[in-house]
Amino acid sequence: MTEHDRILILDYGSQFTQLIARRVREAHVYCEIHPSNRDLPWIKSWNPTGVILSGGPNSVYDQDAPTADRALIQSGVPILGLCYGMQLVAHLSGGEVIPAARREYGRAMVRVEGGPLFEGFSHGEETPVWMSHGDHVDRAPTGFRVTASSENSPVAGMDHESLPIYCVQFHPEVAHTARGREILNNFLFGICHCKGDWTPGNFIDEEIAKIRELVGPAARVICGLSGGVDSSVAAVLVHRAVGDRLTCIFVDHGLLRLHEREQVTQTFQRHLGIDLRVVDARRLFLDRLAGVTDPEEKRRRIGHTFIDVFEQEAKAVGTDIGFLVQGTLYPDVIESVSPSGGPSVTIKTHHNVGGLPERLPFKLIEPLRELFKDEVRQVGRELGLPEEMVGRHPFPGPGLAIRILGDVNEPALEVLRKADAIYIEEIRAAGLYDDIWQAFAVLLPIRSVGVQGDFRSYDQVVALRAVTSRDGMTADWYPFPPDVMARISNRIANEVKGVNRVVYDVSSKPPATIEWE
Numbered sequence: 001m002t003e004h005d006r007i008l009i010l011d012y013g014s015q016f017t018q019l020i021a022r023r024v025r026e027a028h029v030y031c032e033i034h035p036s037n038r039d040l041p042w043i044k045s046w047n048p049t050g051v052i053l054s055g056g057p058n059s060v061y062d063q064d065a066p067t068a069d070r071a072l073i074q075s076g077v078p079i080l081g082l083c084y085g086m087q088l089v090a091h092l093s094g095g096e097v098i099p100a101a102r103r104e105y106g107r108a109m110v111r112v113e114g115g116p117l118f119e120g121f122s123h124g125e126e127t128p129v130w131m132s133h134g135d136h137v138d139r140a141p142t143g144f145r146v147t148a149s150s151e152n153s154p155v156a157g158m159d160h161e162s163l164p165i166y167c168v169q170f171h172p173e174v175a176h177t178a179r180g181r182e183i184l185n186n187f188l189f190g191i192c193h194c195k196g197d198w199t200p201g202n203f204i205d206e207e208i209a210k211i212r213e214l215v216g217p218a219a220r221v222i223c224g225l226s227g228g229v230d231s232s233v234a235a236v237l238v239h240r241a242v243g244d245r246l247t248c249i250f251v252d253h254g255l256l257r258l259h260e261r262e263q264v265t266q267t268f269q270r271h272l273g274i275d276l277r278v279v280d281a282r283r284l285f286l287d288r289l290a291g292v293t294d295p296e297e298k299r300r301r302i303g304h305t306f307i308d309v310f311e312q313e314a315k316a317v318g319t320d321i322g323f324l325v326q327g328t329l330y331p332d333v334i335e336s337v338s339p340s341g342g343p344s345v346t347i348k349t350h351h352n353v354g355g356l357p358e359r360l361p362f363k364l365i366e367p368l369r370e371l372f373k374d375e376v377r378q379v380g381r382e383l384g385l386p387e388e389m390v391g392r393h394p395f396p397g398p399g400l401a402i403r404i405l406g407d408v409n410e411p412a413l414e415v416l417r418k419a420d421a422i423y424i425e426e427i428r429a430a431g432l433y434d435d436i437w438q439a440f441a442v443l444l445p446i447r448s449v450g451v452q453g454d455f456r457s458y459d460q461v462v463a464l465r466a467v468t469s470r471d472g473m474t475a476d477w478y479p480f481p482p483d484v485m486a487r488i489s490n491r492i493a494n495e496v497k498g499v500n501r502v503v504y505d506v507s508s509k510p511p512a513t514i515e516w517e
Helices: 017-026 040-046 086-091 180-191 199-213 229-245 262-271 282-289 295-317 330-335 373-382 399-403 408-428 482-497
Strands: 006-011 028-035 049-052 079-083 095-114 127-141 144-150 157-160 167-168 220-225 246-252 275-280 320-325 361-366 438-452 453-467 499-504
Touching: 006 017, 006 040, 006 408, 017 028, 017 167, 017 220, 049 086, 049 180, 079 086, 086 095, 086 127, 086 167, 086 330, 144 167, 157 282, 167 180, 180 262, 199 229, 199 361, 199 373, 220 295, 229 246, 229 262, 229 373, 246 262, 246 295, 262 275, 275 295, 282 295, 295 320, 295 399, 399 408, 399 438, 408 438, 408 453, 408 482, 438 499
Parallel strands: 006 028, 006 049, 049 079, 079 167, 220 246, 220 320, 246 275, 320 361, 453 499
Antiparallel strands: 095 127, 095 144, 144 157, 157 167, 438 453
16 A cells, blocks of 8 residues: 555634645645644644644634644644644744734735745745735744735744744635645645655555455445445445445435436446346335424434335345445535534534434445545546546435425425426536536425416425535535526426426525535
């Protein structure tokens, strides 16, 4: 197994922390995000090539403000402090952090004074950056030299004179920082001397070896196949490792999109040659969801019902089933863990992370747990999966249940399936599908007055959602051409019985999530 360079990102609660990870991964350097309260023994055991301290919303003077072990600063491991991370380094090193005269948020111009982080910049050069802070370092600690300044931040960058400690007050991970990628790469390659050899191809070979070692020579594996990108790539990856000892179980829970069962069956049985068992559990899932409107309870019941179905089907497959494959991704893990490492403020329970019961009869295999969505697509292409599968928009494990706001029943599912199918069909016809990260319809729990033909109607409302994103951690709504939106709305209102109004969601993430539930 190849030993790759590893960058540890300690999360102090910044909205941009996941962007740091994305930029590091894009440079083909492996990294992980962990809570800021990891102690020094844990950090040493993780053996990082470098450590990045993220930004965050706190002041270093707040009661219970997140901090770091002073010994980490003196450990000799290369450290990059960003925004709050810089203020924390200054505070722990005896510098002066003060409230700024005004909060600095948005674009600013920074004057470069030099230093390894700014290798390739001219001395005195001014460069646009993205600031987001209330406090700033007013005086650099003893042993540090100022490497950048701005109108509002006299110390916008600083380096230690003898230790590998480098800090900036701004956010190089954000696209608005014009040369931010260069700054991060200077840290990764010029300071940490990373090789940049973490690629999808390497990941596949190493993950196959890990799976073979974990499963052993005889145990059987089952995979909960949804037909989406994540579970499909996970299944093919595990199949490469264990061959015909993998059985995929596709559960038709009655919450699928139009014709999805047929499409999945055809792809996996005919094209990939993987043992696929299709279970019709529509009645069971709908019975257990009857009357449930709380989204967290929907997710919990669906997760538990999945396991019940798996236990029954596994007995039919054989008595030597020891492992269950899931398509958990890194954003699922990040959103389920708080920056402080304590009880998480849960945005939503991810089906693959928090939706499973504690009593699990199988050991979990989550081969994609350390990957972002675009990395999963790259792995899928390396594995030879067809583009129509690899390029599919994400689809949640609980399916249409969390796209029906309110009670989940067959009439509501029928309406939503038809509306969603028209929506996606028109997006493809307009040549926009690959420009959009995720698009879907939502059935709202309200009715509105309308006029259809010569008659008054009082029917349901469908909301449309479409976003652009890199990894699902942040997202912007997609600006459809008006003629495309008009055509979609007209078709849904005219072709889907029971719908007389179509609305479009123009919320970004944050403050909203991508899914409505």
